[in-house]
Structures are given as structure tokens and as C-alpha cells.
Amino acid sequence: MAVTNIPQGTTLALKLQKGVSGTGNPVYATRNYACKVAAADQDLYDVALGLVSLQLYPVTDIARVNTSVLVNM
Numbered sequence: 001m002a003v004t005n006i007p008q009g010t011t012l013a014l015k016l017q018k019g020v021s022g023t024g025n026p027v028y029a030t031r032n033y034a035c036k037v038a039a040a041d042q043d044l045y046d047v048a049l050g051l052v053s054l055q056l057y058p059v060t061d062i063a064r065v066n067t068s069v070l071v072n073m
Helices: 041-054
Strands: 002-018 026-035 059-072
Touching: 002 041, 026 041, 026 059, 041 059
Parallel strands: none
Antiparallel strands: 002 026, 002 059
16 A cells, blocks of 8 residues: 655744853754645745844754655555
């Protein structure tokens, strides 16, 4: 039997460094933005760059997170 991957959603995730802990380790927060599954990687990256300029804290990572369901057919 073949397994089929059915896309469910895409999230644009920005990882922000909000500061430093008492032990000197960086403290991070992630902001997630729902996107269309069919959005091109370049388009998501361009949107992320626009969002970066609006953030108070520095952005350390930009990620695309795809969610899907695996169905045994």
C-alpha cells in the first residue's frame, strides 16, 4: 500500500532573540504567521524580510513549516 502526503498548512516562523538569560544564554521567542500552502519559498522569504523590519528584537532565523497528513491508500 502506498502512503500519500496531503498538505494541510504552511507557517512562516520568525525566531527572535529577546535577550540573554542570567546564565548568559540567549532567550528566543518565535512568531508564527499562517500562509497558503501554495506560496513560493521566495515569496515567503520576501514577506519575512518585510516583517523583520517591523520587529523590536533581532531575527535570528526564518523558517517555513509545512504540515501534512499521511494517508495509507
